[in-house]
Amino acid sequence: MKIKWLALLLIVLFSYNGYSQKIDWNVSIPEYISATSAKLSLNKDFVKKGTASLQWQWFSPSVLTVDNPSLLQKAVGTRKGGLTMWVYNDEPVNAALRISFVAADGSIPYWFDYHLGFSGWRACWISFENMQGDHKSKELVRWTMTTPENLKTGTLLIDRVEFPAKGVHHQATPDYQTPLNNTKLSRTLWHWARLYEWEHYEYDLPLASVGSSQRQDIELLSRRLTDQVAPETGKGNATRALSIAEKASIHRVDGKITGAPLVSNDELNKNAGEIGLSDLETMLFGFAGDWYYNKNKESKQAFFDVFEYAMQQGFAFGSGLGTNHHYGYQIRDIYKAAWMMRDLLKEETPLNKNIRRTLAYWSGLAETRIPYQYGRDELLDSWNTLLTAKVISALIQPDMRDQVRSMKALSRWVSGSLGFTPGTIGGIKVDGTTFHHGGLYPAYSIGAFATIGKYLELTNHTEFTISDDAARNVKLALQTMRNYCNLKDWGLGIAGRHPFDGSISNDAVQTFALLADRGDLTGSGNKIDEELAADYLRLNRTSSPYKRKFEQAGIKAASSPQGFFVYNYGALGIHRFGNWMVTLKGYNTDVWCSEIYTKDNRYGRYQSYGSVQILASGRPVNSFASGFVEDGWDWNRVPGTTTIHLPLEKLENPLPGTLMERSEENFSGASSLEGKQGVFVFKLKEKDRENFTPGFVARKSVFCFENRLVCLGSNISNNNKEYPTETTLFQLALKRNSEPILLGSDTIVGLPIEKTISEKSSVLLSDTKGNYYRIAAGQDLRILRQKQKSRDNKQKSETEGKFVTAYLNHGVSPDNAEYEYMVLVQPTPDQAKEIASEEGLPYQILRKDHYAHIVKDIPSGTVGYVMFETLDNIKDDYLLASDAETLILLRPTDKKTLVMSICDPNLNLEEKTYTTAKPSRPLIKSILLKGKWKNVSDNDEVVIKQENGNTRLTATCIDGRPVEFKLIAQ
Numbered sequence: 023m024k025i026k027w028l029a030l031l032l033i034v035l036f037s038y039n040g041y042s043q044k045i046d047w048n049v050s051i052p053e054y055i056s057a058t059s060a061k062l063s064l065n066k067d068f069v070k071k072g073t074a075s076l077q078w079q080w081f082s083p084s085v086l087t088v089d090n091p092s093l094l095q096k097a098v099g100t101r102k103g104g105l106t107m108w109v110y111n112d113e114p115v116n117a118a119l120r121i122s123f124v125a126a127d128g129s130i131p132y133w134f135d136y137h138l139g140f141s142g143w144r145a146c147w148i149s150f151e152n153m154q155g156d157h158k159s160k161e162l163v164r165w166t167m168t169t170p171e172n173l174k175t176g177t178l179l180i181d182r183v184e185f186p187a188k189g190v191h192h193q194a195t196p197d198y199q200t201p202l203n204n205t206k207l208s209r210t211l212w213h214w215a216r217l218y219e220w221e222h223y224e225y226d227l228p229l230a231s232v233g234s235s236q237r238q239d240i241e242l243l244s245r246r247l248t249d250q251v252a253p254e255t256g257k258g259n260a261t262r263a264l265s266i267a268e269k270a271s272i273h274r275v276d277g278k279i280t281g282a283p284l285v286s287n288d289e290l291n292k293n294a295g296e297i298g299l300s301d302l303e304t305m306l307f308g309f310a311g312d313w314y315y316n317k318n319k320e321s322k323q324a325f326f327d328v329f330e331y332a333m334q335q336g337f338a339f340g341s342g343l344g345t346n347h348h349y350g351y352q353i354r355d356i357y358k359a360a361w362m363m364r365d366l367l368k369e370e371t372p373l374n375k376n377i378r379r380t381l382a383y384w385s386g387l388a389e390t391r392i393p394y395q396y397g398r399d400e401l402l403d404s405w406n407t408l409l410t411a412k413v414i415s416a417l418i419q420p421d422m423r424d425q426v427r428s429m430k431a432l433s434r435w436v437s438g439s440l441g442f443t444p445g446t447i448g449g450i451k452v453d454g455t456t457f458h459h460g461g462l463y464p465a466y467s468i469g470a471f472a473t474i475g476k477y478l479e480l481t482n483h484t485e486f487t488i489s490d491d492a493a494r495n496v497k498l499a500l501q502t503m504r505n506y507c508n509l510k511d512w513g514l515g516i517a518g519r520h521p522f523d524g525s526i527s528n529d530a531v532q533t534f535a536l537l538a539d540r541g542d543l544t545g546s547g548n549k550i551d552e553e554l555a556a557d558y559l560r561l562n563r564t565s566s567p568y569k570r571k572f573e574q575a576g577i578k579a580a581s582s583p584q585g586f587f588v589y590n591y592g593a594l595g596i597h598r599f600g601n602w603m604v605t606l607k608g609y610n611t612d613v614w615c616s617e618i619y620t621k622d623n624r625y626g627r628y629q630s631y632g633s634v635q636i637l638a639s640g641r642p643v644n645s646f647a648s649g650f651v652e653d654g655w656d657w658n659r660v661p662g663t664t665t666i667h668l669p670l671e672k673l674e675n676p677l678p679g680t681l682m683e684r685s686e687e688n689f690s691g692a693s694s695l696e697g698k699q700g701v702f703v704f705k706l707k708e709k710d711r712e713n714f715t716p717g718f719v720a721r722k723s724v725f726c727f728e729n730r731l732v733c734l735g736s737n738i739s740n741n742n743k744e745y746p747t748e749t750t751l752f753q754l755a756l757k758r759n760s761e762p763i764l765l766g767s768d769t770i771v772g773l774p775i776e777k778t779i780s781e782k783s784s785v786l787l788s789d790t791k792g793n794y795y796r797i798a799a800g801q802d803l804r805i806l807r808q809k810q811k812s813r814d815n816k817q818k819s820e821t822e823g824k825f826v827t828a829y830l831n832h833g834v835s836p837d838n839a840e841y842e843y844m845v846l847v848q849p850t851p852d853q854a855k856e857i858a859s860e861e862g863l864p865y866q867i868l869r870k871d872h873y874a875h876i877v878k879d880i881p882s883g884t885v886g887y888v889m890f891e892t893l894d895n896i897k898d899d900y901l902l903a904s905d906a907e908t909l910i911l912l913r914p915t916d917k918k919t920l921v922m923s924i925c926d927p928n929l930n931l932e933e934k935t936y937t938t939a940k941p942s943r944p945l946i947k948s949i950l951l952k953g954k955w956k957n958v959s960d961n962d963e964v965v966i967k968q969e970n971g972n973t974r975l976t977a978t979c980i981d982g983r984p985v986e987f988k989l990i991a992q
Contacts, residue, residue: 043097045088045183048072052090060084065179067275070108070143070283071294075181082174086167093185094123094162097150098132102189104149106289106344108336109199110179112278114139117170119178123150124166125159132157137199138170138178142334144199145344149190152203182289191288195342203342209937213386213400214347218340220389227391227431232422239484240425244417246480251358251410258315260324263308266301267324272331279327284335286343287352299352302332303359310359325363329377339379350407353384357411360418368420378418385411390431394438397939399447401439402458406469409436409477433486436477440492444941445931446612450495451591452981454502460682460937461614462592464503464512465520468530471500475533482540494543497554500534504557505587506596508603509642513635514650514660515607516592519622521629521815522645522652526561534558535568556580563642586700586726588692590927590982593630595692595702597726602638602848604731606662606724608690608704612929614682618675623815625657625673627683632704632722634662634733636752638848639791649754649791654810654823659750664706664720664735664832666745668713670813676712683709684934688907689890691927693984695911699879700726701886703909703927708740717741721872723888725865727879729853731845732865734875738832738839747832749841751797752789756807756824763826764788765805766858773807773824778831786858790826794854796863798842802831842867868898884913902972903950909984910949918991924949924964924977925984944980951975954992961987 045052051062060080069075078086088094097103105121118135125131132153136146150157169176195215196203204211211219232240272281284297292298305328312321336343343349360367360381367374382388386408416428443449446460458466474496481487488496503526506512510526517524538554546552555572559579562569582603587596593613595606609615609630616629640647658667675681689705702724710716718740725732735749762769765779765787779785785797787805797803806827814821832839844865846853856862868876868885875888876898887901887910894903900912900920912922924947932940951973957966963985965976977985 043093043185043187046072047076048074051076054090055086055088057086058084060086062086068110068179068278068280070110070181070285075110075179077177077179079177080169080175083171084169088165089163090165091163094165095160097185098123098160098162100185100187100189102149102151102192103185104147104152104190105183106145106147106186106190107183108143108145108181109136110143110181111138111140112177114141115170115173115176117173119170120168122166122168123153123162124164126161126163127159129156129159131155131159132162134200134202137201139198140338140340142338143336144197144341145336146200147190147194147342147344148200148203149194152194152206154202182283191345191347193345193347195344195346197342198340199342209935210399212347213398213404214349215342215345216389217346217383217386218342220386220391221340221383223388223391225391225427225431227427229423229427232426236426236485237422239486240417240422240429242484243413243429243480243486247361247413247417250476250479251414252314252362256311256315258308258311258313258318258321260308260312260318260321263305263312263321263324266297266305267328269295270297270301270305270331272327279331279334281331281335284332284337286345286349288345297335299337299349302328302337303353303355306332306359307355310362314362322366325359326373330373333376333380337380337384339376339383348403349384350403350411354407354411357381357385357414361414364418367418370420378415381411381418382415385415387412387415387428387432390428390435394435394441396441397444397447398439399937399939400458401443401449402456402463402466402470403448405439405473406466409473413477413480429486433481433488437489437492440474440488440495442495443939445933445938447937447939450499453589453591453983454498455589455591455594456499456503457591459518459617461518461617462516462589462594463518464506464516464524465518467499467503468527471503471533472527472529475529475536478533478536478540482536487540490543493537493540496533496537497543497551500537500554501557502589503530504561505583505598506589506594506603506605508582508598508601508637509644510561511637511643511645513605513607513633513637515605515630515633515635516594517623517626517629519617519619519626521623521626522650522655524645528562531558531561532568534561535566535572538572539568550575550577552577553580585697586692586694588694588700588925588982588984590691591929593691593927595694595700595724595726597700597731599729600848601643602636603643604726604847605633605635605637606692606702607633607635608702609683610685610690610705610928611688611934612684612931613690614684616683618681620675620679621816624675624818625670625813625815627673628658628660628663628665631660631663631665631706632720632724633660634724634731634845636661636791636793636845636847638793649752649789651755651823652815653821654755654812654825655821656753656810656812656825656827659748659753659827659829661750661752662724662733664722664738664747664749666715666718666740666742666747668745672713674713676714682936685709688928688930691909691925691982693909693911693923693925693927695884695913695923695984695986696921698728699882699884699886699911699913701888701909701911702726703888705890715740715742718747721875721890723875725877725879725886727865727882727884729847729849730864730879731847732877733841733843733845734867734870734877735841736838736870736875737872738836738841741835743835746834747836747839749830749832751787751795751828751830751843752793753825753827754790756790756826759824761790761826763790763805770805770807773809775805775807777805779803779805784860786854787828788854789828792848794846794849794857795828796844796846796857797830801841801843802833804829804831840870842870882913884911886911898952900952901949902952905947905949908947908949920955920989921986922989923984923986924975924979925982926979927982929982930980942981944978947977947979949975951989955989956992957987958990959987961985
């Protein structure tokens with residue numbers, strides 16, 4: 023037995039030293055590494071990992087060879103396989119290493135040049151697929167690095183060499199060392215990785231003399247910027263900075279600065295004493311603040327030493343750190359630190375020049391040298407993390423002419439970036455929704471809005487403010503967020519991977535005030551945009567300078583938004599009256615359902631399965647007071663959804679990474695009429711993946727008339743024989759066991775209680791928040807009042823809470839099941855009493871089947887049509903025929919007049935990818951109306967033709983927007 027263990031140990035050791043995918047020389051140089059015309063040794067002073075780097079000192083053109091076929095063949099056979107390493111160059115030279123991988127037949131199927139125009143450490147992360155060569159052979163036997171022919175001598179250090187078992191990061195960053203890196207992507211490089219590209223842009227604006235008004239504006243910007251990032255009331259504290267700096271052991275060797283390895287988060291090992299960008303940020307901000315506020319000369323010197331160390335480690339002009347993705351979140355305070363040190367940084371020294379170049383490079387300021395390029399993605403991240411950094415990089419330049427040109431270009435770029443963006447790329451959409459990660463994402467929007475607000479705070483009433491068109495787009499985006507939040511909270515359906523904590527931040531609320539203060543955008547000519555100011559006063563309940571200013575101008579807080587709002591870039595309908603809001607959410611081929619990460623929103627699969635969530639409680643209204651609490655939450659039972667009730671382990675993301683599920687069905691979204699009434703549709707079809715049920719289908723609709731919601735479902739079918747299918751009416755947290763619900767005339771309190779109601783007549787039920795549910799006869803209604811155990815969406819830790827739940831049970835493996843119920847949102851006692859009897863029913867179901875859901879609202883006379891399939895012989899007072907997948911709303915205003923809307927919520931995007939810049943394409947919808955009608959509205963999106971005594975309407979639908987018009991009988 024001992025001999026077997028010894029043999030196993032020898033195999034492990036041999037595998038590690040000779041065939042590991044990492045090359046280690048902390049103790050000695052592996053025998054399979056050699057070099058011609060050179061001396062190889064270990065360097066313990068300048069190290070990027072462990073205790074030593076490989077020092078390669080050559081005396082004439084030299085070739086360093088790694089002769090390890092097993093290592094190389096395993097690497098080239100790895101999916102996305104490639105090389106990651108770091109190189110230290112003492113002096114920059116205009117030359118390049120030729121890095122080659124040699125096959126057994128002597129060919130070089132993979133090679134690239136690594137440029138040496140730098141000093142200090144630089145990364146080299148490149149996959150085999152991004153290298154040059156014919157890529158024909160995978161029988162690699164040697165890896166060589168050849169020095170430039172025009173250099174007779176030189177020294178390089180090599181360290182942190184690895185052929186990653188999981189492949190090279192998909193966001194490996196092109197830089198001045200490997201400019202051709204990662205150019206074979208199917209989509210544009212992430213904006214984090216485009217710094218090298220942008221640095222090659224040249225200003226199309228001239229460097230001109232500075233006028234007196236421009237000088238005044240720049241000086242005003244500088245004062246405002248100081249108030250933002252370094253107010254007089256601030257206090258400097260270098261305690262944490264000193265602690266990190268001591269651990270980093272920053273010191274000099276022969277005049278060159280060195281210290282602990284500084285690397286990106288994707289290879290950071292803090293247990294090994296390594297430093298990340300967040301640590302660098304903490305050091306620079308701490309030392310700058312201590313100098314700025316306390317005039318500590320040691321901190322002043324420490325700031326410059328740390329920045330020099332950072333550039334030597336690779337946070338420098340022209341570097342990519344291997345992969346720099348999402349670095350913007352880790353460096354924002356570096357720029358605040360630089361602004362506190364601005365007077366010293368403007369001094370013309372070589373170090374200061376390098377620091378300023380580094381700051382400008384990593385801020386992405388070079389992108390603004392030319393106008394914003396339409397179709398550029400990931401704008402919310404850019405605004406949120408790097409917009410203020412760009413301003414600081416512009417204003418920190420010593421020459422005011424450079425400052426003016428940079429700010430003019432930046433203002434132009436910001437204005438352009440605030441235009442409507444196409445497809446699913448980031449930015450503002452024509453319906454006012456804001457996109458990130460290919461979808462409507464309020465959690466990312468608030469940070470972006472806040473930073474846009476900071477930019478307005480700096481530039482309002484100067485030459486450098488955003489354009490009027492851009493300001494109008496921001497106003498639309500802000501008011502769209504206002505519409506889908508109550509008061510500040512948004513619903514689960516649009517929470518992304520952040521369930522239960524979605525709310526407009528105070529900084530985003532401040533942007534309402536800052537944009538209002540920029541000036542009127544309605545054409546009134548007022549100095550204040552009164553609509554935005556009123557919204558600000560509604561959202562901000564505390565004292566503030568802008569609150570006082572707006573109130574002194576006679577502006578009053580706005581009322582809650584009212585009516586029905588269509589946001590089909592999110593397959594979203596928002597219905598509001600009084601002080602309540604209903605969020606209606608689906609998903610389709612272009613709109614994802616929910617964002618599920620490995621450690622975020624693990625159980626959020628059902629967020630958009632036709633959810634109907636009411637926010638109506640609290641002072642002000644909020645999610646918590648409305649009953650939505652994570653502790654104990656049953657993730658299977660989102661209100662309004664039709665779901666298969668799964669154990670949490672089967673509900674969890676089946677993929678190893680992110681799941682942002684899109685459907686194979688197009689028909690999900692909303693439409694409205696006169697901004698008051700609305701209809702929502704969700705056509706469900708689950709995909710075939712682990713723990714999903716590919717045979718699970720349903721056709722769902724919600725018709726919204728004032729405070730009346732008519733909820734219909736048909737064709738609910740699946741072949742899951744293990745778990746039941748349900749439609750949830752509500753699931754609400756209980757603050758007290760005594761919180762009552764009403765079932766008919768009975769009051770139900772306490773817990774645990776479990777009831778099954780299957781009546782031949784309709785059932786009237788209330789929730790704990792004052793909403794009533796009328797469930798049509800013959801349905802299997804279940805009511806639960808219980809203590810529930812669940813799991814946290816991040817760490818899977820067990821949670822517990824008390825809830826009351828009502829749902830319709832469709833049983834196991836339903837076949838064409840259906841449902842019908844009406845919700846009265848916050849009714850008066852008289853309204854609740856009226857629907858208790860059949861005579862008081864305020865709606866009529868005209869059709870509910872595979873082909874269509876059609877509902878008439880009796881009080882208003884409005885008829886809503888959800889046309890799932892093409893129908894030619896509709897027996898209806900108005901409609902004779904309709905195309906499939908069409909939403910129609912109509913209301914007679916008198917015997918001869920109709921107001922009407924037609925909508926296809928499908929965005930009809932050409933590319934079905936993670937994100938696409940392809941725009942929404944038009945869809946033509948045709949319906950046939952009884953009788954002869956004439957269009958009297960100014961709407962060229964609908965064409966009318968007479969057809970055998972009836973009227974053919976042809977509407978052009980685009981961007982999921984309803985086409986609304988008015989007809990008069992002829």
